[in-house]
Amino acid sequence: MTDMARAVRYRTGVPVYSYRTTPGVPPVSVLRMDAMHQTGDFRQHIHDFPVLIYIERAGELEVGVPPTPAADGxxxxxxxxAVIDPTRAAGLGAASALYFDPAALAGDGQASWRAHPLLFPFLHGIRGGxxxxxxxxxxxxxxxxxxAGIERELADRADGYQQAxxxxxxxxxxxxxxxATDVVGDLRRSNETMLAEVFDVIQRRFTEPLSLRDVAESVGLTxxxxxxxxxxRTxxxxxxxxxxxRMIKARRLLAETDLPIGEIARRVGLPDAGYFTRVFRANNGVTPRDWRRAS
Structure with a gap:
């Protein structure tokens, strides 16, 4: 597992990983899976962020449920x-896993990553994930x-490397x-409309007190x-x-403004500054003040 991801909770005994958002962590990382194979790091796990795997040379790799031979390209x-079981990666040739912070890709720091048109394929429900x-x-x-270009930028860390x-x-x-056009079309014809409504409610109202019940009532579900x-689905x-x-908005305000912590807490829908600080630290690994200093 790449150092850019951290286990934040467990689901039925399987670790769930989030992408690290602490200052100085690049928004994208590359894991060479043949190196992972050499270390024997094969465990079931779950990502709550997008991951893209590319097989340059398949070797004898088998992937999926049921397992089928992979091909170059x-x-x-x-x-x-989804619960991912990498134990079938024996015989791997050359493959890379791209981990990335979807909020960084959105750019504006506001929209949920699943609303980004390029990330819609990562919401598929295919067996085996x-x-x-x-x-x-x-x-x-x-x-x-x-x-290779991503790896080079991450290694050199010249000005603008994150954008590059x-x-x-x-x-x-x-x-x-x-x-993935055909797959995306199938998903859009299923229950994506309801999910779009859910995220629209969250996007419009996250700066005010907002609960699960509020969102459910807005979309007509229990x-x-x-x-x-x-x-x-997500x-x-x-x-x-x-x-x-709330955390995306808070990180941006901390980095780009001199607003007091209490005012930032109010602007992201958590008016109790102490509670905001606890939530921020639990989700980002540092306090709001430490984030601001590092940024």
């Missing part, structure tokens, strides 16, 4: 919230170059969105049913997403 879109795509041969050198790394990643995600659907609860919106 395969790309696997890892569903957020892996959507298999195949990169055409004429695009495979570009994928290899883009991943995200630019490489964005080009890959454009390819993913194009390759809190229990809404929780089940959102968790199954790997997180409605309350998790309300908190995520």
């Amino acid at each position: 395969d790309a696997y879109v890892v569903a957020a919230g 892996l959507l298999r795509l195949h990169v055409p041969p004429d695009r495979q050198p570009a994928w290899t170059a883009a991943i 790394a995200l630019a490489h990643l964005t080009l890959l995600l454009v390819d993913v969105a194009r390759l 809190p229990g049913h809404l929780t089940t659907v959102v968790r199954r 790997g997180r609860t409605v309350v998790d997403w309300i908190t995520e919106h």
